[in-house]
Amino acid sequence: MNRFDYVRPTTVEEAVRAIGSAANARFIAGGTNLVDLMKYNVERPERLVDITRLPLEAIEERDGGLSIGALVTNATVAYDERIKSRYPLLSSAILAGASGQLRNAATTGGNLLQRTRCYYFYDEAMPCNKREPGTGCQAIGGVNRIHAIFGTSDKCIATHPSDMCVALAALDAKIRVTGPGGERTIPFAEFHRLPGDEPQRDTNLAADEIVLSVDLPGEDFTGHHTYLKLRDRLSYAFALVSVAAVMTLDGETITDARFALGGVAHKPWRNPQAESFLNGKPATRETFEAAADIVVREAQPQSENGFKVELARRAIIRGLTQAAAGTPQSQSDKRIA
Incomplete structure (x- = not known):
């Protein structure tokens, strides 16, 4: 060090x-x-x-939703009664990640900004475009079982590791930041970046800006949601594939549906075409299979992670089924519902 x-x-x-x-x-x-x-x-x-003394530790009402300060710990968010009652998807996603000890220390802002767990990124003896631009990506053609199948480039195939961010993507959260140029709000879909030609840049946050809060909209998805996380072991492991899904129904008809995938791209992955397809359709397995097929037809697997394509397809179907039925995945009893 x-x-x-x-x-x-x-x-x-x-x-x-x-x-x-x-x-x-x-x-x-x-x-x-x-x-x-x-x-x-x-x-x-x-x-x-060290920003731990900044006044960014509140969860408060804002514009009909809730605003979560950047220094609010993951544990506080997960167990806050307002979050549990109004945004249970977010609470579930946080509880699916890390360990109790880490959730007690990790912050909302830090979760947004955490970096990939790619083996090559962590090994300074290995070339890595994310760590040292221009040196190459050893994961391409290397050990890439955990790597991305969507949104990759010839410079990087790393994945974003957060569970919380997958839920925030599905909820259409906004990120409030400030810097020398003043305060601005970034839609969640625009906060994280795909690797492109600059894999060293994870987000569109400027180097001299600070995250102030994550702002949640006022929509009500409490009745139909789920966070489904598939991984190599049932606790303290990053997702191979995860799905955060929310929807509203009019009888058996889907009136609004959103879902995001984790573990498959450099950012939480959404497919607007698949989400648009769901709206107005019956909440049936056939509908969910068709939406999943729209998503996975864009997959570009690597040499060792082709299994993620079918795993993602099945996870989408299961996640949408759980959300529609109002039977969200339990994060204490991790058997798939």
Whole structure:
């Protein structure tokens, strides 16, 4: 681990100045991802800006929905009664991830910004375009069982690891940020990036901006939702494929449906064509199979992860079935409902 400066601002304005005045600075709060990356010499910041004293720890009403401060811990979000009653999908997704100890430390803002768990990214002895642009991607043609099947490029096939973000994508959340240019709001679909020619950039957040909150809209999906996570072991493992699904029904007819996939792309993956197809259709297995087929026909598997295509297809069908039936996947009894 390299030597670094350490500062602890007490206002958002001080934090923005501190991050912008160093060439290679990073914000730190829970540190559940950043500290690991520093230990592996993947991240070598010249300055750490500790933001744990900033006033960003509230969950409050905003524009008919709820606003979750960037420093609210994952555990607090998951167990907050307002979240559980109004956004149970989000609570379920958070409880599907990590461990109790990590959820107690990890923050909402940090979850948004966590980096891929690609083996090659973590191994500084291996070339990695995400870690050192221009050096190559060893995962392409290498050990790529956990890697992406959607939205890849010839520069990177890494996946985004978050469970929480998959739920936020399905809920159409917004990210409120601020920086030297003032405050702005980023739609969730535009926050994370596909690798393209710049795989080192995970998000569209500027280097001198800070996340203030995640804002949830006021729609009611409490009756029909699920977060289904498929992984190699039943706890403390990242998703091979996950599905966050929400919908509203008029009798047996779908009036609004959204779903996002995790574990399959560099960002939570949504398919607007498949979602549009569902609207106005009967909530039947045949409908869900057709929507799943729309999604997976765009898959581009690698040498070792072709199984993810059929796994994603089946997960979409099961997730939509659970959401329609109002029988969300339990995160305590992990047997698939």
